[in-house]
Amino acid sequence: MRVRTTAEVRLVANDLRRDIIRMLEASSSGHPGGSLSAADIMAELWFGGGMDFDPSNPGDRTHDRFLLSKGHAAPALYAAFYELGWLGEEDVMSLRQLGSRCQGHPDNKVCPGVEACAGSLGQGLSIASGLALGLKADDSPRRVYVLCGDGEMQEGSNWEALMFAAHHGLDNLTMLLDFNDLQIDGHVTDVCSLGDIEAKLGAFGWSVQTIDGHDVGAVHLALERAKDAAGRPHAIVCKTVKGKGVSFMEGQAGWHGKAPSHVEAAAALSELEAERARLDQEVCDD
Amino acid sequence: MTNRATREAYGETLVELVGEGLNVVAVDADLAGSTTTGKLGAACPGRLVDVGIAEQDMVGVAAGLSLTGRIVFTGSFAVFGTGRCYDQIRNTVCDSDLDVKVCPTHSGITVGEDGATHQSLEDIGMMRALPNMRVLVPADYRAAKAAIRIAATNEGPFYVRLGRHKVPEVYDESFEGGLPYAGVLRVGSDVTIAACGVEVAQALAAADLLERKGIDAEVLDVFSVKPLDEDAILASAGKTGHVVTCEEHTVRGGMGSAVAELLSERLPTPMSLVGMRTFGTSAPGDVLLHHFGLDAGGIAAAVERHLA
Numbered sequence: 001m002r003v004r005t006t007a008e009v010r011l012v013a014n015d016l017r018r019d020i021i022r023m024l025e026a027s028s029s030g031h032p033g034g035s036l037s038a039a040d041i042m043a044e045l046w047f048g049g050g051m052d053f054d055p056s057n058p059g060d061r062t063h064d065r066f067l068l069s070k071g072h073a074a075p076a077l078y079a080a081f082y083e084l085g086w087l088g089e090e091d092v093m094s095l096r097q098l099g100s101r102c103q104g105h106p107d108n109k110v111c112p113g114v115e116a117c118a119g120s121l122g123q124g125l126s127i128a129s130g131l132a133l134g135l136k137a138d139d140s141p142r143r144v145y146v147l148c149g150d151g152e153m154q155e156g157s158n159w160e161a162l163m164f165a166a167h168h169g170l171d172n173l174t175m176l177l178d179f180n181d182l183q184i185d186g187h188v189t190d191v192c193s194l195g196d197i198e199a200k201l202g203a204f205g206w207s208v209q210t211i212d213g214h215d216v217g218a219v220h221l222a223l224e225r226a227k228d229a230a231g232r233p234h235a236i237v238c239k240t241v242k243g244k245g246v247s248f249m250e251g252q253a254g255w256h257g258k259a260p261s262h263v264e265a266a267a268a269l270s271e272l273e274a275e276r277a278r279l280d281q282e283v284c285d286d
Numbered sequence: 287m288t289n290r291a292t293r294e295a296y297g298e299t300l301v302e303l304v305g306e307g308l309n310v311v312a313v314d315a316d317l318a319g320s321t322t323t324g325k326l327g328a329a330c331p332g333r334l335v336d337v338g339i340a341e342q343d344m345v346g347v348a349a350g351l352s353l354t355g356r357i358v359f360t361g362s363f364a365v366f367g368t369g370r371c372y373d374q375i376r377n378t379v380c381d382s383d384l385d386v387k388v389c390p391t392h393s394g395i396t397v398g399e400d401g402a403t404h405q406s407l408e409d410i411g412m413m414r415a416l417p418n419m420r421v422l423v424p425a426d427y428r429a430a431k432a433a434i435r436i437a438a439t440n441e442g443p444f445y446v447r448l449g450r451h452k453v454p455e456v457y458d459e460s461f462e463g464g465l466p467y468a469g470v471l472r473v474g475s476d477v478t479i480a481a482c483g484v485e486v487a488q489a490l491a492a493a494d495l496l497e498r499k500g501i502d503a504e505v506l507d508v509f510s511v512k513p514l515d516e517d518a519i520l521a522s523a524g525k526t527g528h529v530v531t532c533e534e535h536t537v538r539g540g541m542g543s544a545v546a547e548l549l550s551e552r553l554p555t556p557m558s559l560v561g562m563r564t565f566g567t568s569a570p571g572d573v574l575l576h577h578f579g580l581d582a583g584g585i586a587a588a589v590e591r592h593l594a
Contacts (some may be wrong), residue, residue, distance in 0.1 A: 033356065115353055126347055127349045127378060127592075130352075133347065134351045135354060137354075164338075164340070240317065
């Protein structure tokens with residue numbers, strides 16, 4: 001697969017957002033906020049050269065591996081798989097319906113490319129650590145990427161995994177933290193603050209970078225830096241806005257787990273279309 | 287006859303499996319010496335991962351290792367190795383149908399002196415409720431070896447319930463078990479005593495006590511609680527017309543419940559369930575078996591009450 005330019009990855013992110021809204025509108029159920037906040041990260045990982053994988057072979061175990069720990073952002077994953085051709089229109093438009101490959105939360109048994117079921121928070125980092133340890137033991141040059149949410153870092157199990165990964169020097173492991181500062185009950189800072197997350201991750205033995213999670217160029221650079229640094233696992237704290245790209249969803253905890261109505265979806269798609277026209281112009285100007 | 291604990295088979299069998307070419311690893315949580323997975327680590331460096339006191343991470347790391355093509359066994363004590371990480375076992379291992387074998391040791395009331403917090407009495411129920419999970423409860427050292435081999439050589443999640451209590455040996459090295467498997471260890475005609483784990487030896491001794499009172503008991507070892515060997519259980523229950531189950535586990539949801547579920551649908555049979563109905567307490571394992579009516583005398587008394 002041709003690695004897209006930064007401007008092109010922005011277009012992919014816009015496509016992902018459009019598909020997220022389309023499938024959530026169709027299902028009348030699901031999680032837009034945390035899917036939209038992760039769209040740029042997902043676009044860069046899957047289309048900007050962030051990960052090395054075989055796009056013709058979903059579920060390929062010989063290349064880089066990806067785990068979605070914040071399983072409620074499944075629409076963002078499905079949108080990426082749809083763009084890769086791993087899922088069809090009928091798959092994504094049957095999100096959360098009986099018999100769909102697109103279960104409410106990712107299910108490896110029915111969805112190609114999903115490594116393990118996700119949805120119960122605080123589990124992806126441990127799985128990713130075990131995977132990274134196994135790959136290292138096999139002398140594999142492959143890397144493991146895990147996308148976690150900031151609210152999810154309240155789960156104690158994540159801190160077990162952080163200790164473990166650092167103890168074993170899993171420098172083939174990269175955690176992308178979608179730091180949108182919102183959880184169901186409000187701002188993460190108000191519900192139960194993570195405090196100085198960068199300092200904590202550093203104290204746990206991780207290399208830490210903080211970036212704007214909507215700047216695909218910054219995501220690209222951070223991923224490249226992580227590939228070069230040896231000896232420690234890598235955390236990339238991606239500062240994001242929940243609901244990013246749809247003005248009335250941005251920064252609203254209420255859009256964590258509520259699907260848009262037809263009217264709201266139309267408004268959202270129209271905003272995304274306008275953004276796309278602007279991005280198209282950027283690509284032309286490149 | 288030597289008395290051995292089922293846990294003694296654990297690390298040993300893993301070492302054998304590695305020797306036979308299986309890509310087996312173990313993940314333990316600071317109890318590698320107690321569970322005996324430490325034997326694997328000593329014999330095959332790199333095959334044992336100790337995550338420290340972090341049972342949730344133990345299961346998550348096991349799941350990740352299984353995604354690299356390894357057959358992964360987990361450790362810890364049964365109470366922590368199932369309960370503390372139940373969500374990981376449910377949502378990651380079982381729902382994803384991963385090749386992870388949950389094989390903690392120190393199950394049941396016979397953990398003894400450590401007391402109630404360390405006595406796992408609900409693990410069979412929790413594990414057998416999970417789709418994709420198979421549940422094996424070996425009666426002795428040889429049965430434990432067979433159970434670990436079955437878990438290693440059949441893809442997908444297993445729960446093998448191992449203990450620290452030294453039990454008389456029921457089987458010789460020819461025992462292979464099966465999936466499903468329930469075996470008649472003593473043929474009888476008046477009542478079926480269906481037992482699992484440490485209770486199998488107690489049930490055999492109870493049958494001897496009952497014989498002196500003119501009661502001819504059949505003893506069935508329910509080696510696989512899930513799947514149940516339905517044919518073997520139905521055949522025995524059909525023959526004797528009475529079933530008494532015994533297990534060092536709560537009667538709510540354990541092996542006895544599994545047998546009751548089968549019989550109630552297929553062959554309603556008068557039953558009594560011998561097992562735990564409260565939390566445990568501190569004392570040596572054999573003292574606790576007696577105290578809670580789980581020893582041969584207690585089982586025999588329950589059978590007599592059942593038939594009265």
